[in-house]
Amino acid sequence: MSQESDQILKDYYSRTANDYDKLQLHENDEHYNALKILLGIITDEEISSVLDVGTGTGRALLHINQFFPNINYRGIELIPELREIAISKGLDAEKIDLGNAAKLPYPDNSFELVTAFGMLHHVAEPQSVISEMLRVSSRGIYISDHNIYGWGSAITKTGKRLLRNFFGQRLSGLILTKFRGYYVTDYDGVFYPFSLCDYLPQIQNNANIEFIFSTKGYSTNLYKQSSHLAVFATRKI
Numbered sequence: 356m357s358q359e360s361d362q363i364l365k366d367y368y369s370r371t372a373n374d375y376d377k378l379q380l381h382e383n384d385e386h387y388n389a390l391k392i393l394l395g396i397i398t399d400e401e402i403s404s405v406l407d408v409g410t411g412t413g414r415a416l417l418h419i420n421q422f423f424p425n426i427n428y429r430g431i432e433l434i435p436e437l438r439e440i441a442i443s444k445g446l447d448a449e450k451i452d453l454g455n456a457a458k459l460p461y462p463d464n465s466f467e468l469v470t471a472f473g474m475l476h477h478v479a480e481p482q483s484v485i486s487e488m489l490r491v492s493s494r495g496i497y498i499s500d501h502n503i504y505g506w507g508s509a510i511t512k513t514g515k516r517l518l519r520n521f522f523g524q525r526l527s528g529l530i531l532t533k534f535r536g537y538y539v540t541d542y543d544g545v546f547y548p549f550s551l552c553d554y555l556p557q558i559q560n561n562a563n564i565e566f567i568f569s570t571k572g573y574s575t576n577l578y579k580q581s582s583h584l585a586v587f588a589t590r591k592i
């Protein structure tokens with residue numbers, strides 16, 4: 356992340372932390388849909404430890420803990436104000452670390468499952484975060500995030516895919532953001548033109564993708580029609 360975007364992201368979240376839940380958490384939104392499926396994975400795979408990167412105000416860990424009170428959970432969050440809110444909502448302060456997901460302060464294979472909900476589109480180098488998630492997980496990773504190529508009107512979706520096909524991911528991202536590299540908005544702070552689809556090869560090269568699905572609405576083609584996706588991948592042993 357550039358120093359400028361890093362600072363804008365930090366300032367935005369620090370300033371809006373108290374409004375985060377009101378602005379970002381909506382019953383049955385895409386991440387809650389992803390969480391419903393995650394509960395089944397935890398049950399079926401008998402998962403006993405979870406790390407959530409970019410914990411925010413604790414949405415995922417609180418949800419998991421509500422259904423699995425004995426699970427060994429840990430979170431890591433960049434913004435102190437958001438971490439404080441997560442703790443005030445009931446998460447254990449000793450289990451929520453302050454830190455950067457691009458350099459996780461944990462040994463290899465520390466957690467059975469490592470999750471990320473809506474955080475990867477906020478980082479300049481998602482591949483570093485995914486590498487770290489894979490490194491510290493012993494069983495698998497679970498990611499819920501954007502797919503910009505399936506987002507918008509038919510014309511904008513087609514336009515984004517054409518840009519991607521002609522110029523590649525990095526240059527098309529620069530073109531979409533008018534060469535700034537990222538967007539800055541009142542409702543989501545700093546974020547990048549991100550698609551989980553661009554990172555599926557990295558995930559599949561290092562793990563087995565078990566399934567990927569739309570977390571928002573109907574689609575017959577995930578890449579072209581789904582604005583939000585979730586993927587579950589198990590580690591290659």
Ligand SMILES: C[S@@+](CC[C@H](N)C(=O)[O-])C[C@H]1O[C@@H](n2cnc3c(N)ncnc32)[C@H](O)[C@@H]1O
Nearest residue numbers: 409410411414432433434455456472473474477
């Ligand atoms: C859209 S919020 C999602 C928060 C939470 N996962 C949820 O579902 O509500 C993105 C979160 O990622 C965090 N984040 C962004 N970059 C990060 C980084 N490099 N390391 C750790 N957390 C980061 C932000 O501070 C913010 O809490």
